[in-house]
Amino acid sequence: MFQPLNPLTVPIAHTNLIEASAGTGKTWNIAALFTRLIVLEHYRVDKILVVTFTKAATAELKTRLRARLDEALAILKKTPHAAENLDLLEQNCWINGKFEPFRFKLLQQALNQESQARLELRLKAAISEFDNAAIYTIHGFCQRVLQDFAFLCQVPFDIQLDEQSADNQYLTAAQDFWRTQVAPNPQLAALVYRYKLTPQNQLAALKSFLSRPYLPFRQPESTAPYTELWANFQAAWQGISQKIQAIETAFWTIHPDLNGNSYRTDTFRNKFTELLGQPENPNPLILQKILYNSDMSYQPFSAECLQTKVKKGKTPNPKAVAQISELNELTQIVDELIAAEQALLHELARNFTAYLRTQRRELKKHSPQRVFDDLLLDVHAALMENHEYSQTLAHSLAQNWQVALIDEFQDTDPLQYAIFRTAFADTNTPLFLVGDPKQAIYSFRGADIFAYLQAVKDSQQHYTLDTNRRSHRLLINSIGKFFERNQPFALPEIDYVKVNASRDAPDLSPAGRAVQVRWLPNADGLNTDGLVRESAAICAAQIADLLAQSFSGSLKFKDQPLHAGQIAVLVRARKDGAIMQRELKKRNIQSVLLSRESVFAEAEALAVAALLEFMIQPQKTGLLRFVLSGCLFEYDSAALHDLNLNENKLLAWIDSANKAHEIWLQDGIYAALQAFFAQHGVETRLLTQNQERTLTNLHQIMELLAQEDELSHTPTSLLQWLNREIQAASKQKNSHDHHILRLESDEQLVKIVTMHAAKGLQYPIVFCPFLWKASEVSTRTDWHISHERGFAEIISKTQYKQSDDDRENIKLAHLSEDLRLLYVALTRAEERLYLYVSHFQTSEKSDKSNKNQEDNLDLKYKNALAYLLNADEKLSKNATAYEAHWREFLANQTLDETDIEFVVHDDLAFSGSLQTENPPPKPIFHATEFAPRRFQFVQHASFTSLSRQTERAAAELSPMVDADELTMVAPTAPPPDGDSIHAFPQGAAAGVCLHSVLEKLHFRQPASEQIDLIDEKLIYHGFDPEIWREAVVQMCDFARETPLLPRVNLAALNQRNTLSEMNFLLHTDDFRLADIQAWLAAQDLPDEIIQATRHLAFRDVRGYLNGAIDLVAQFQGKTLILDYKSNYLGNSAAAYTPNAMDAAMAEHHYYLQALIYAIAVARYLQSRGVLPEMLSVRYLFLRGLDGISDNGVWAWDIRTADLARWL
Structure with missing residues (x-):
């Protein structure tokens, strides 16, 4: 209770x-x-x-x-000695013109428990901790x-959310299942081919069940072995296929006696033609379609049907009937075979789901990704x-x-x-x-x-x-009138609960009738699509009439003129909303269509994806033609033909794409698209053609791309991301909130809202123009969760010859959800509700219904509203009877409790009374100048990326310079000894190996005592310890013992004063190439390095610099910055002279890396208040160290004062 x-x-x-x-x-x-x-x-x-x-x-x-806590504290602060001054406390509990008894009683009880000071302290603590x-x-x-x-x-x-990797893993597992479980079984492989099943579409159909392990698949009813049934089918077909011509002859002999509606000449001529054209091993599904009538409701070749569907007074020849009914024997065999096939496919789906669930569980055991x-x-x-x-x-x-x-x-x-x-x-x-x-x-x-x-x-x-705070009394009671029947939500456990109203009077003046039912007689016999358009037109005219009343001052909401943003139109499907929007636009009424659809499902996303690919690969001119013919440019065939004939125009587009690509690399994708569209006047054209929706979608896509571009995507990976989002949207996967279609204007627009999206929202006036439509069962899945046997289980909605219990269960589930959705729609209104109703139409689509469609489940009610009125299918299809039923239903209302009006819309009413005689004049707008919006592209750069830009610039100059100027070549020399570090392999892998050894090495401990560590790293990187152990041990000891400063080497450092592999991320707005070159030129650096700075070529960095420093150490107030280099400069330590190291530093621009490292360390130390006067940068050329002198050490001492501009 x-x-x-x-x-x-x-x-x-x-x-x-x-x-x-x-x-x-x-x-x-x-x-x-x-x-x-x-x-x-x-x-x-x-x-x-x-x-x-x-x-x-x-x-x-x-x-x-948070607001509740703030309000309570504010009331107490305004009420000194509140426990003794309850009148003032009550007075202060009025907020925004309303008194809330709960707030007053709460504070009164609290003050009885503790002092006001303590209560205020409690509220302050709660507010200060609210972030937690x-x-x-x-x-x-x-x-x-x-x-x-x-x-x-x-x-x-360290759990990490990664939806994309999981999608890829599921697809891989699905393909593995297909390869291991389906492909080796010839019969199953042939079956899935016939039913057009693939790992991809099975994954899409069953994915929603993967995360619901509590849902089992119902075991299908047992059938005879599939192999046996297939053999029976083949034998039966071989026998009957020889008799088809004779059966056809017999059929046409009795055809004049048969009912012409059931046995149309053209239909059965086609059936026999198709039977004669079947291959030796026909598809049972095709045969079944031939052997049944169009909606699969009866078997026209059965003796029973041939004897009953005859003209009055006619009796067909019994011998001919017997001969024709041989086809019906084939029908029975085909039905049994298809039932067995569907049982096999059901088992396949169950095994497929279980396999993917198991694979996902196993993957999670070894991965933090979720x-x-x-x-x-x-x-x-x-x-x-x-x-x-x-x-x-x-x-x-x-x-x-x-x-x-x-x-x-x-x-x-x-x-x-x-x-x-x-x-x-x-x-x-x-x-x-x-x-x-x-x-x-x-x-x-x-x-x-x-x-x-x-x-x-x-x-x-x-x-x-028990109290409705949204609507007034008459509206609440009027809506309740529709839910008075027994089991109003179809499920016996859910009932309609009557609620009280918090107010009697409407805030709309004049109030008008609370619920206005508009009957559409459809005298012209329009089909469903036609009546949708007419309903939308009538609804748009009614809205125009309301806005005209508001403009004239005769319709107000809360003493202010009603505006368009206070009107909502609720629709079931977005396609109906689009029709409604077009009808409103014809009357110069602006509207916005609200739904949970993804912007990536729109045409603009495809156009932008093609444009990005064209920017990356401008040689693909087919992409350009696709873009130009789409929603952004709308080229017609003549314009495209002109482009094909005019090479200069084509080259101009290619040049434009190249320039946009350069902007993309330098300033980000938003700037690139902005420049491209500005150059070609895209926004101007869209605005002049009132294409606000296209322009809004375009800007939303650009901003989403820019947000993703901040994650340092390359152009190709960003395009791949966009294509993935488009594909996900096409499969109607749940969208991220920021992917949902955005409003194209402000709130002063009529809202067109899908019923699902309207949940939780409210509007003064609500229109439901399409409530007369028959319920549309979702076709997204062939599966249904049944509770018919007292527990949840997955059953197939497409099962052949479905049981009556299952059919009723599916029907009941869909009807109940439709009723709940109708309840949501009706209860959105605050002041007035318009309902459009009519008798049910037969659309072209339902005329050719399939046995697996929900229309053939013998539904008693065509939709939720008909159920509430207890109007069965026969009644609701009869216009006169259904209208009378509506009138009788509403005649029982008590006018002082409910307020429902029933109005018939005839052509006269539509063409006259609802038209706006004096529409409001269109406002005159003047353009306002404002700075163009630019998306902030945050650049992430490192020494590697900056030096790579320099290398590209050098490559462009390569035909003009000698190769020796670009690459240092070591002089020819005898090969080094095998046990020497100079013989250690060269290349990136070798460098990474030596770095990893030094990263983990304990410098105070001789390398010979750390053999296990050295062997582990050598093996990990693919080097044989038996060959290279001695050389690396010697190199490590030389690195430990080589002096870096007077009386300072690595072995002397306390590990607590060192940072190994110090990662950094520096924000900078002024890391400009010109400033760097000027600064370096002023330093006391070797001439070779000064010359190298002039060849630096990278874009100014506005964003972040990142990197990792091999080692940072402090010793007796001095700060060391170390970087290890494995460069090969010669076959002995003698080759690592100061001049040789200067040349290497210049060639690879390591001096720039050293500067970036110095800035990073200086900022780090400055933030801790321990910035030294000097930073000692040391580059250790590992092959040149001897452990005695500073041979192999390149040194640069930098005054921190000189780095001030970057700190």
Whole structure:
């Protein structure tokens, strides 16, 4: 039994389920409970867990909860001695013109418990700690659990979210399954080929089940062995195929006696032609289609059908009937074979899903990478399957969060509910589950209404929010009128809960009728598509009429003229919204279409992807033609033909792409696209043609590309990323919030909103122009989650000869969700609701229905509204009867309680009364000058990338200079001894090996005592320790003992005063090439290096410099910066002279690296207040060290004062 919730008195104990009907202030009550827990119950902010199911809801909750605490503290500060001055306290509890009794009673009770000073201190502490508030999405909560309790959860400590890698792993596993389980089985391989199954489309169809291990596949009914059935089929076909001509002759002899509607001449002539044209081993699916009627409802070649579907008074020849019915014997065999095939495919799907689940579990054991669904699976497994630590984990969670508030609980699933039940309910931790089963509309995202219904059974206390704070009384009651029937949501466990109204009077003046039902008679007999267009036109005219009234001052909302942004049109499908938008535009009414669609699903994304590829590879002129013919340029065939004939124009486009590519490399993708579009006037053309939607999509895509470009993508990898996003959007995968289509203007527009996207929103006036449409069952999946046998299991929606129970179960599930979606739509209105209804049409598409389509499940009701009116399919298809039924339904309303108007739209009413006689004049706009928007491209550079730019510049000059000027060639010399470091291989691998040895070497300990380390590194990098151990040991000892400063070598350094492999990331706005060259020229550097600085060629860095320094050390106030070089300059230490090292430093521009390292170390030390006067840079040429002198050491001492411009 549900009782009204009072957030001030509800016991903070046990499991409490709160049903929050639409508009009853769910978020308000959660905020009230949260405030009470802080103020009265003395919980700390970080001990209250609040979980909701979207990031947007999380942000809203954080704002609301923080505001509640701020308001309470502000009231106390304005009320000195509040405990003795309750009148003033009550007066100060009026905020924004409204008095809130809860706030007053809460503070009054709190002041009875403790002093005002202590209460204020408690609120201040809560506010100051609010950044630590545990307010999460469900995935955020699970991620926090895995991070804080990694050991108890038995997961890696460094979990990383990586959706893309998981997608790739799933695809690889799917392909592995196909290769190992399908390909070796000839019959199965032939079967999947016939049904056009691939690893990719099976993965797409079943992926939603991979993260739901609690869902088993129902075992299909057993059939005869497939091999046996296939042999029977082949034998039957061989026999019947010889008789088809004779059967056809017999058929045409009795055809004049048969019913002409059931046995149309053209249809059966085609059937026999197709039968005669079948190959030796025909496709059973094709044969089945031939042997049944068009909608697969009966077998026209059966003796029973031939004898019953005859003209009156006619009796067909029995011998001919017997001969024709031989085809029906084939039909029975084909049906059995197809049933067996579908059972095999069902088993294939089950094995496929189990294999991928297992592979994913194995991969997670060895990798920290996770996707969002993995977070729930890992926490669930830790609580339910890890028996060694599960109880400890549950109690740890209960101690960490001492009370839990779970919002939007109707969108839960069994995994989520099991987590909350085990962690909180089973540990007797106060748990509040807040939701509304009437608004459970996200089954396509994995939500399971039956998990909520189970929670209802499990909860000790049940509450309801009984006051609607959104709408006025007559509107609330009028909407309730539609849900008066028994089982209004089809499922017996969900009922309509009547709620009170917080206000009687509407805020719209004149109020008008609360619910206005518009009957569309459709006298012209339009089909579904035609009536959609007419409904949209009528709705647009009605909106124009309302706005005209508002302009004339005769229609106001809260004493202000109603504006377009206060009107919403709710649609089921985005395609209907697009039609509605076009009709509004015809009447000069601007609108915005809101949905959860990804911008990458739009045509502009394809155009931009092709343009980026053309910038990268301008020789692909086909890409250019695709771009020019698309939505950005809209070239027609004549313009494209002209481009083909005019080579100069084509070269101009190629030149433009090359320039844009150069800008891309230097300033980022946003600047490149901005320059390209400005050069070709794209934005100007789109604006003059009122293509605001295209322009908005274009800018959104550009900004998303720029954000991704900040991650240091190369042009090719950025294009690959864009193509992946386009592919994901085409498969209707969930979009990131910032990928969702953006509004093209401000809020002063009519809102066209999909019903799913409208959940949680409200609008003064709401139109539902397409409620008359028949329900459209989702075709995204062939699978259904059935609860018909008392537990959840996966069944096929396409199973041949589906059982009546399964058919009813699927029908009931879809009807119930349609009813819940209708409830969401109707309850969005604050003041007035328009419903458009009509009798049901037959579209061209449903005329040719397939046996697997939902239309053939013998639905009693064509849609949710017809169900509520108890108007079955036969009644709702009859225009006169259905209109009368509507009138009878509404005639029973009590006018002082409900306010529903029923109006018939005829042609006269549409053409006259709804037209705006004096439309408001169009405003005159003047362009405002403003600085062009530029996306901030953050550049990441390193010594390697800067030197690479210099090398490219040198390469362009290479035909003009001698090779000896670009490459230093060592003089010819005898080969070195085999046990010497000079004989150690050259190249990158050798250098990395020597660096890795020195990185881990303990310099105070002789290298001969660290043989294991040296051998390990040599082996790891592919060098034989038996050959090179002695040489590397000697090199290490020379490096340890070589003097770097007077009486200072590596062996003398205390390890606590060293930083090995010091990584850095420096922000800089002024690392300019000209400044660097001038600065270096002023330093006391060798002439060769000064000359080399003049050949530096890199772009100025505005962003970040990054790198890693081999070693930074401090010794007696001196700071050393060391870098190890394995360059080969000669076959003995004598070759590493100062001049030779200067030449190497100049050739490879190591002096620039040394400068960057010096700046990084100086900033590091400056930030700690220990900046020295001098930095000693030492480059150790490892092959030239002798351990005695400074041979092989290149030295540069830099005054930190000289680096001031970069510090």
